[in-house]
Amino acid sequence: MAEKEIQKREASSPVETERTKSMKVFIPRVDIHETRDAIVLLADMPGVDEKSVDITLEKNVLTLTGRVQPAAYEGYRAAYAEYEAGDYERAFTLSDEIDRDRIEASVKNGVLKLTLPKAEPVKLRKISVKSA
Amino acid sequence: MFWPEFGRYGRVWSPWREMERLQQDVNRLLSGESAPYAATFPAVNIWVSDQDVIVTAEVPGVDPASLDITVAENVLRLSGSRKPEELKPDEVSHRRERASGEFTRSFRLPYAVDSGKVDASCDKGVLTVRLPRAEADKPRKIAIKTQK
Numbered sequence: 001m002a003e004k005e006i007q008k009r010e011a012s013s014p015v016e017t018e019r020t021k022s023m024k025v026f027i028p029r030v031d032i033h034e035t036r037d038a039i040v041l042l043a044d045m046p047g048v049d050e051k052s053v054d055i056t057l058e059k060n061v062l063t064l065t066g067r068v069q070p071a072a073y074e075g076y077r078a079a080y081a082e083y084e085a086g087d088y089e090r091a092f093t094l095s096d097e098i099d100r101d102r103i104e105a106s107v108k109n110g111v112l113k114l115t116l117p118k119a120e121p122v123k124l125r126k127i128s129v130k131s132a
Numbered sequence: 133m134f135w136p137e138f139g140r141y142g143r144v145w146s147p148w149r150e151m152e153r154l155q156q157d158v159n160r161l162l163s164g165e166s167a168p169y170a171a172t173f174p175a176v177n178i179w180v181s182d183q184d185v186i187v188t189a190e191v192p193g194v195d196p197a198s199l200d201i202t203v204a205e206n207v208l209r210l211s212g213s214r215k216p217e218e219l220k221p222d223e224v225s226h227r228r229e230r231a232s233g234e235f236t237r238s239f240r241l242p243y244a245v246d247s248g249k250v251d252a253s254c255d256k257g258v259l260t261v262r263l264p265r266a267e268a269d270k271p272r273k274i275a276i277k278t279q280k
Binding site for chain 1 (some may be wrong): 133142165172175176177178180185186188190191192193194195196217219220221222223224226229230237239242246256257258260
């Protein structure tokens with residue numbers, strides 16, 4: 001018995017956002033570690049450089065997006081393939097308060113490094129007592 | 133032991149159910165759910181034309197200087213290492229998904245290549261190696277002499 005051909009696809013709720021460009025999107029592998037005054041995130045994004053990466057922080061959601069220009073070789077045929085090129089996207093919810101103005105990002109050899117400094121707590125003010 | 137299953141499920145023990153369970157276990161093992169890292173690093177794509185072969189590999193975070201590419205006849209060998217990030221004593225790791233360590237991969241190319249003309253570049257964490265076909269290996273058209 002042949003399965004009925006699906007004409008309409010039911011949407012999930014909430015609706016999953018799709019891209020206008022028909023290209024695969026991959027989840028980059030990340031390492032995250034916390035130092036005394038910052039959270040450091042490393043993400044593997046081969047094919048991405050500093051111009052093609054976008055980092056947004058909205059409320060507490062940090063989104064990393066990397067666009068990849070897939071390599072195309074005219075006159076060659078693919079003899080063997082283990083990976084596909086595609087964009088990268090991943091989002092994290094940050095638990096700690098982050099100092100948004102001092103976020104630093106760099107890309108080296110296809111690895112994005114993001115330093116998210118923790119917001120400084122209200123500093124204790126020391127009042128020196130002058131001797132009379 | 134098979135028999136304790138009898139009491140636990142309150143059903144009659146069936147060898148088929150046992151085999152089904154075994155199959156599920158093996159499938160889970162082979163599906164790679166328990167292995168968070170790809171078994172092969174780096175992932176490689178190979179493009180071929182009549183004149184040369186292009187091998188591309190995703191090597192994010194690998195220092196291009198640590199990459200070692202050797203070619204012998206029609207075998208290409210890639211090796212290198214990726215350094216793990218070192219944490220200071222007061223640093224805490226939250227996530228560790230990126231693999232590190234040494235890797236070596238060998239590929240048999242469709243034809244012998246000229247090892248003297250191999251050209252490799254590494255850009256944005258993607259390695260591209262272009263290997264021209266050896267002159268001696270190129271297909272040659274042979275003219276047939278006719279005798280009168």
